Amino acid sequence: MNPCDQLPETQQTLLRRMFDAAIASAQPALCIPPHLPNAQRIGTGRLIVIGAGKASAAMARAVEENWSGPLTGLVVTRYGYAVPCEHIEIVEAAHPVPDAPGQVAAKRLLHLVQGLNSDDLVLCLISGGGSSLLPLPAPGLTLEHKQAVSRALLKSGATISEMNCVRRHLSAIKGGRLAAACHPARVLTLLISDVPGDDPMDIASGPTVADPTTCDDALAVIRRYGIDVPAEVMAVLQSGRGESIKPGDPRLEGTETRMIATPQMALEAAAVVASASGVTPYILGDALEGEARDVGKVLAGIALQVAGRGQPVPAPCVLLSGGETTVTVRGNGRGGRNVEWLLAAGIALHGHPRIHALAGDTDGVDGQEEIAGGYWAPDSLERAWALGLRPKDSLANNDGHGFFQALGDSVVTGPTLTNVNDFRAILIDAPTTEN
Template sequence: MTEPGDLLRRLFSAAVAAADPAVSLAQHLPEPPRGRTVVVGAGKAAAAMARAVEAAWPGEISGLVVTRYGHAAPTRRIAVVEAAHPVLDQAGEAAARRILDRVAGLDADDLVLCLISGGGSALLSLPGPDLSLADKQAVNRALLKSGAAIGEMNCVRRHLSAIKGGRLAAACHPARVVMLLISDTPGDNPLDIASGPTVADPTTCADALAILARYCVEVPSAVRAHLESGAGESIKPGDPRLGTPDVRMVATPLMALQAAAVLAEHEGVRACILGDALEGEAREVGRVMAGIALSAATHSLPVPAPCVLLSGGETTVTVRGSGRGGRNVEFLLALAAALGGRPQIHALAGDTDGVDGLKEIAGAVIAPDTPSRAAALGLSLTESLERNDGHGFFEALGDAVVAGPTLTNVNDFRAILIV
């Protein structure tokens, strides 16, 4: 087996590579229609997906997708627009309007390929009636700090939007709509990927209000009025404009974990996938994972060493301190604190899009000497955790994982290696 830190980074790279649209998107494309083919989409992987469609599509094609700043890819026939993520901006609002314009006036012989990936919810930042972009920005910032789960945040977002919650698919009617998705959400529910712009939404404005109340999220008066009046109701199941959904999963968190597991086994390390949809506060998940890792090291359960415990999903961080958050680095702080420098145990956690929270860093690695190296620099795991300052901690140690924009997104990747 190679050096633990190097193996962990190669496992992360294998997981990211498995989610590359160039690898698997072509096999999910439908037959060309009698009429026009229009491509629209949004997400951190949208540009890479558009490039893969262009490379494989046999006929005429046009369209527009929006992706995060720095995540563009060269295309010839499908326009690529960059916008802000996770906090919304006017570029995303304008792109959403242009996408709706692109699908207006289509007929039943036409085909719309919707390329949807994680991050699309913020990138399609078109406010609903009587709302401003500033209103949506305020709510989005508050939700990101609230500790709400991704499904809860997306429920609120759908009811403040003019394009999400099935509205994009409704705008395409009567054209056929094929959804090509790269999942970044626990359970791979299309409704939660980019807040479901192309699928029916059974949730209501009342559900959105209940979530805001549950997490004590203060919202502008216009937002509350919008929800209380029912003006934000989304497209519901059974709406004839949606037809029969044609959903095709191009890449998922489980596919990424399985690719990492194959590499680990090739290196002589048993791989145990604990789940691809783990949620909860990042620090609590870190403590739980520490217990499982210690069990493997001490009792050979659930698997004996050498082994790697793999998991995915999307944890949350309730930011209370002065740090910058980042759910993967927060997970690692809690994991390392609970392990207490236990020999044999190393770990990596990173976001497969290359960005952990608001920071252009994917995540970090820990080793048995992490606590002692930190102490030598005057750093404390527990104090950094209380400040939500995982990025500051791991940058100081030189243990950050920097992947750059990966042009895909299948959520978080966690690997705990017991040697």
Template sequence: MTSAPAPRELLLDLYNAAIGAVHPRNLVQDYLPQPPANGRTLVIGAGKGAAAMAQAVEQHWQGPLSGLVVTRYGHGADTKLIEVVEASHPVPDDAGQKAAARMLEMVQGLSENDLVLCLISGGGSALLALPAEGISLAEKQALNKALLKSGATIGEMNCVRKHLSAIKGGRLALACGNARVVTLLISDVPGDDPRVIASGPTLPDATTSAEALAILCKYQIEIPKSVLVHLQSAASETPKPGDQRFEGHSHHVIATAQHALEAAAEKARNAGITPYILSDGIEGEARDIGLMHAAMARQVLAHGQPFQRPCVILSGGETTVTVRGNGRGGRNVEFLLSFALAMEGAPGVHAIACDTDGIDGSEDNAGAVYAPESLARAEAKGVSGKHLLANNDAYSFFSALDDLVVSGPTRTNVNDFRAILIL
């Protein structure tokens, strides 16, 4: 009988199983539409998984094909017919703006005989950056940075982005004219609402400009005059559900956090550990979610509630970090350091927290792993977890222990992956 893997190895196995379950190469072919009988097929898209999605389309498509997708720097893939442009994330840059403008040009003049296959994944909001008329890229960059630091949820950020864009919030689909638009989406948002993923460039939008303005005010974000004027104008409003111009279009969410968690759960069962999926849509401050997970782990240790040992508690979603310090971090390592401090080295508890795109925030790591001895090891090195957490510098804590998980870009994205192993 094969012995169970060591805790660290098992946690990494769970993460890799989760990634494999939501990778485009394993999913796209099942959702491809029939090629048009007489017209063109144009592929467009944006997101951290867009290049890998395009590559999968090329491998399985029967017939002529052309197009353009934009992905994050370092997240490209080898394609022959569909051009891949790399741009900046999470703050947009000129490369993303130019790619978005080219996309709008490419879809002009299409007929009802043509097919537009749109490939959307998380990260598309920043990558497909084309500010509305009268708003500069610099202004949009500043707002993006402020929103990222504010603690705003992904839904709130994308509401603002839609109403400041010339391409998001359904506008890209409308630019396709009479062509049939089929959108394949990899979800990085809690709840998997396709209208929120990458700010829904091909789907109607139920949010309003007034809501976008209220969000900026809620987080006390300085609003440039051009943005205020735009949000108070009719031009900022997005096309709404029920708009007949979207008739004949379709969309399919092909990968979600739940898919990733279920794959990890199956991997755990095969290793003889009972898995429990807590939720696929947890939101909130990363350090608060860390405290919540630690409280649950302590309850299991002390009382065998709500689960009996050995077990692994799995969860996903998208936490947020309100940045008050100036350290290196990311929401997954911030979660894990908060969890570590709350566990105080309690025996038998190991954990991993990683972003499924392979990049936690803007650093080079996907996340990190934790073991009962992590705090003691850090203390022996003169590293203060409390000090580093206060400075939003969880990266430095786990780097000092050589406990960062560095996977490189995974070319998919269903957001946070957490596993708490209790032996």
């Protein structure tokens, strides 16, 4: 077929290409090599590779493919996210609620870094999801306690920073404790960020960085959201036994942290795709937070202003944003924060004929299902009503996945082997003479 005879690209296809570009920009094979230490830095010492997160297995493989010397190690990733490695052991565990294999793996990680010396280098590969994949309870707590707290936090509406504050103070490995265990070895941590603001202590709850927050801060989060936690958890926090490693601790003197992939980088990659297609991209922010349905309404309002008045920017354009919204679960539907955002935004768009949208989690999992997100079209409301669906009822029931699956508009990627948080794109077509 002559390229000139090909049909124009659809809005849905363009949005999906932007999403795919965002994911591709954060692939470990691309991000890891520039940050690997050189052989002189290792000297006569050993290189031990450890890590946790949804991208950690792919990060480990990238290390092996770009490192010629000896190494050994262990990383923990989510079920279904393992990739083959020759020298670094890959263990799979549960996310977002931790399980026993994750606890066993966390114990093994701590054991692996015992007895090192100052000539050794620990390369720590950390990405989003590590909080649940390294569930080593603080003394006096059990895995069941950690699971109960995780479930309660996920339903509470707390921000990721608030949730990780609580997790750090109930852990024997997070909040800088893993780096402290490596002392006196040097520690280089490579981070793929999945949190608003890219704060290292919030990525996998900061196992290799100092934590300035306290047990009192964790208690404040629990009280703020009325979270019901076991009595043993309250005892650990109220007694101060859960205090983490603080800034200035001498055991962290030999540590270095590098951010190798971030939500902003992913949005910029998507913007390149949009520009190449003749659509002007506008990045609204890489760290938008708030209740998903509220953020959806606000961004829909901005999109309607663009479409109707050409303000604050003219169409055709795409409004890009990242970050991590929250969902206060009140229904019993199947959903995640991205489809919650998309459904709320779509309802607020009132079927506008020139506005399309896509939202997805860059790790390929929105909520607890193997569905990344969804796609919204101008006729989504009409198609839903024709199927007997009531969009507002679906939103009230937190049933975003059920809604978009019924329309055939779920976005499914499979395991992406990376994680740079949420991706949201609202595409506004240029007005026509009929408009």
